Amino acid sequence: MKELRGISASPGISQCSVLVLQDDQSEIPRYDIDEDMVSREYERFSQAVQAAIEEIEQIKNQGDSPLQPNERQMLDTHMLMLNDPDLGNKVQAGLYEQLTNVEYVLFDLMQDLVKKLEAVKDDYIRERTADLHDVSKRIINNLLSDERIDLSTLNDDVILVCHDLMPSDAIAMDKLRVKGIAMDGGGKTSHTAIIARAFEIPAVLGLGDITQRVKTGDFIVMDGYKGIVYLEPDEQTLDSYSRKQQAVQKREIQLMRLNELPAETRDGKMLSLKANIEIPEEVDAVESHGADGIGLYRSEFLFMKSSTLPDEEEQYDAYSRVISAMKRRPVTIRTLDLGGDKLMHSMNLHGGVEKNPILGWRAIRFCLSHVDIFRTQLRALLRASVHGNLRIMFPLISGVQELKEALAIFQAVKLELQQENIPIAENIPAGIMIEVPSAAMTSDLLAKRSNFFSIGTNDLIQYTLAVDRGNEHVAYLYDPLHPGIIRSLKMIIDNAHKAGISAGMCGEMAGDPLYTLILLGLGLDEFSMSSFGIPQIKQIIRSTSILEAEEFVGRVLEMDSPDAIVDFVSTTMEDKFDITG
Template sequence: MSSPEKDEIVVQGIAASQGIAYGQIFLFVRSEVEIPTYQVDPAKRIDEVARFDRALVMTRQQIARIKAEVEKNIGPEEAAIFDAHLMVLEDQALIGETIRAFESTGNNIETCFNLVSQRYIKAFSEIDDEYLRERAGDLRDVTQRVLQNLLGQTENALNRLADQRIVVSHEISPSDSATLDRSATLAIVTDSGSKTSHAVIVARSMKVPAVVGVRNLTQRVKSGDWAIVDGYDGIVILNPTESTLFRYGKVQERKKSFESRLLEANREPAITKDGVSVTLMANIEKADEVGIVKNFFAQGVGLFRTEFLFMNAARMPSEQEQFVAYKSAAAALAPQPVIIRTLDIGGDKPLSLQADLFPKEDNPFMGFRAIRFCLEHQDIFKDQLRAILMASAHGKVRIMYPMISGSEEMARANAVLAECMTELKQRGQPFDENIEVGAMIEIPSAAATIDLLAPDCAFFSIGTNDLIQYLLAIDRVNDRIAHLYEPTHPAVLRTLQHIVEEAHKHGIPVSVCGEMAGDPVFSPLLLGLGVDALSMSPAWIPSVKYLVRAMTMAEARALAAEALTLGSPKEIYARCDAFYRARVKMD
């Protein structure tokens, strides 16, 4: 029961896994490994490298056991999380740099490995892409395991909770989340993290509520405190009163009933009440996610982020290896389209396997990345383009270039593509000679010159995450100014309107694949502005489809027209939120 002597406290975080839980807190404090530094006797240096090899082997065995356990208890998709961990242990750049540091300094291998690993962790932590930024957690988790094995320390684990508990921690590593006692974990709350952290992925698969980004909560609570975790609205309520408990009991009943209705409605087509069909597609990172795409009835893949083939690889993936991945997705989803985005990497997303390709930059978000990197390293670019072209013989594949700034860049990319087509013809390799090619519109210069890009494009896809960031000069991962990142800023709406109108003048369809597309509060606004398709995380499709089926397109157009007359982002958001709430009843 709640503690009457304490005041109720409501703290806001980020809703990460839906559901509501009530119970006592278990405060999980994960201590960092303390690393001694000392010089190794030159006569024992071979033994020191051998000790490092043994620790790597032991870590591989531990992770393989965890993976097998997760696959057995949760499922193969969640177990695939640990493939990235195993790849870290095969990363020749990481291992090689550690041994070179040891040979040059003579310091013990723990010190050298930690210094090299921290450099990689820092690079990933500074990446703009939320999903990739979370991969720093993979590397941090593996690093801790290797160091523990080198030092002979025992593993941290959450598999022995005394009773049902809400687990509160600064962060929960993938290994920790995999060992969570499923029968005793009521909810997960972390100070840090995001919707794409592995703890969240595991929480969703376990149907456990999760709230992340609740700053400094670990400093405000202790084990045994009572709390409510609201995974729908991202709220944690400490010391809830009896009236709050009663209210949340009713909310939980309504939410569960509404979720069932969402999933049921998702089996129906995405058609508005006035008969307009809406295309809802999925964003994926890996070919093996096509099963999820089908499960949520997506109408194809609007964004296949190919950089994950490169980010977790111990070496640059070959043309053939890429072809296998792209072909499997295209074939499995045929005849629905799969839009494959070419490598969006560099600058803020360095490749650990070939770090020498990336110069140090003061402002990597606007630096040597994406299409800029590919046009300079055409050997890498052409391997990927040939692989995509070959996959086009097995399904409806489209090619999309990221971070296009203008027509000259688009023409250069298409010229490289034409070379690849000629090379495949010479090989006698079949491919779709009429494959459609499009551009991501995420740079203001591209948005302003849609008419100039149109002759070289069959479609446009708006990456709202970056476009908003660049339009408003807001670094959305900078905590001090992230609150200024406003999707409903009039400049954003006017830019979106301009993109759609100019594209449609030239007969070119426009989709949105940024976070706005998957938010049911914003999706009617985008559709009202004339966007032809929305692409999102598969799990968001039911919520968006439900709203599509509850509105008319005429109402969405009226909402967009009104929003374009307003000057305040908050006022525009309020109109969108009211539109959503008027049509989505949870009772």
């Protein structure tokens, strides 16, 4: 048995036969041509492009599974690339310059474009090379008359194994037959990862060379929770994961019965359990897992999926769809939270290269220096507010002055829309994320100007402990149960309550059942997480009392050793709720 570790991109367990989608670019033929053959080669290219356009039209018009708006938009982008006269001009110039066959000219051209994108020090932009691969591979397959596997008409259940699943293939695939996706490349923000999560298909990406290690028909086990794929699994592993899969399915059925029940403790404390989403298409999963609303809609996906800034109408449409779909349940939309470096590369916004963009020009700092972008987003949000129950949240607030500036722009945009007689909802709550130590330390001051708090533990822990989670030398120090973190959380929550506002959490800590009892005892009002985690957190809440949680936290606050706290919390959660850390 062999074990491959990658990136957990979508949770779940799958045991199934493999279908390998080959992407062997080394087989692109190369041969010399005479100059009088250039026109013939270019005509072959034109015919292949037309065939590719017809293929995409067929995907767009498929009747069995209507496309989501973002999927249709992506296919429209591919159509624009195929119809771009500049592509034809570059291919024609390459034919004259290289005097080689058109397949190789196109392949060489695309490789050069991909290298330029991959040189950008930004994971998201590098992952957008999938669109280039998709379009070029489709044309080359038509030039070579290669048969494409039709993923929309699969006869058997399969785990797809590929180097980099083409976005159009991910859209068209039979999502009931595809039981898992394992890829050489990709990350959590890739098209494949987002589609996998939206349709609850387990996915492990970034595996390096899995396409070289398996062949179609091989049987593998995939653990989407831990990001592990087992090749040639032995009987013990098969038996173990069969039991786990059955237990997960049984537990999911049991937990789903809680959907209609409130997240209420045994002594009557009512909590709010909400979902984090990135794209409107995740609303179905939010509904099916019994969420009380959306606690974090990461609006930056709308900005990152295009090389141009989304205009007011495009943003309004996306926000309205989510707000309407939630039927008056609260939807908290976070304003643009991107590093300046990421936007500058993708949208031609200039500000110099930052050595440490995570601590630099990003989130609210970027918005306050690009007020035009910020105002456009706020206009779209406020206009969308009439469709339901909107809450607006500002990210990376570090102090009162930033919050005052953000609120001033918010109020100015509100007045502007009113003067234009454009309807907006009344009394739209505006809150902030607490994710830097300075915000935690001044949370008493910030609470006076905020309608709610949402704690972003991912950054708060990293900044408070001065630990880069991506640095293997110090990642072990990243500890949500460090006494400094627990005390910081207590201070934030207490200050919110003193000011009469709610304190929520949208970081990963909120969705980890190991920490539920601590967060209850600290007084957290709202938990927001991946929708898949809601039923289990609800079960813990309904199985305990606030008094029990407060007593538990009281004992934790007396401890000064992270190791002692971890042992105590892990033992307690395993004994009481069968939760292992």
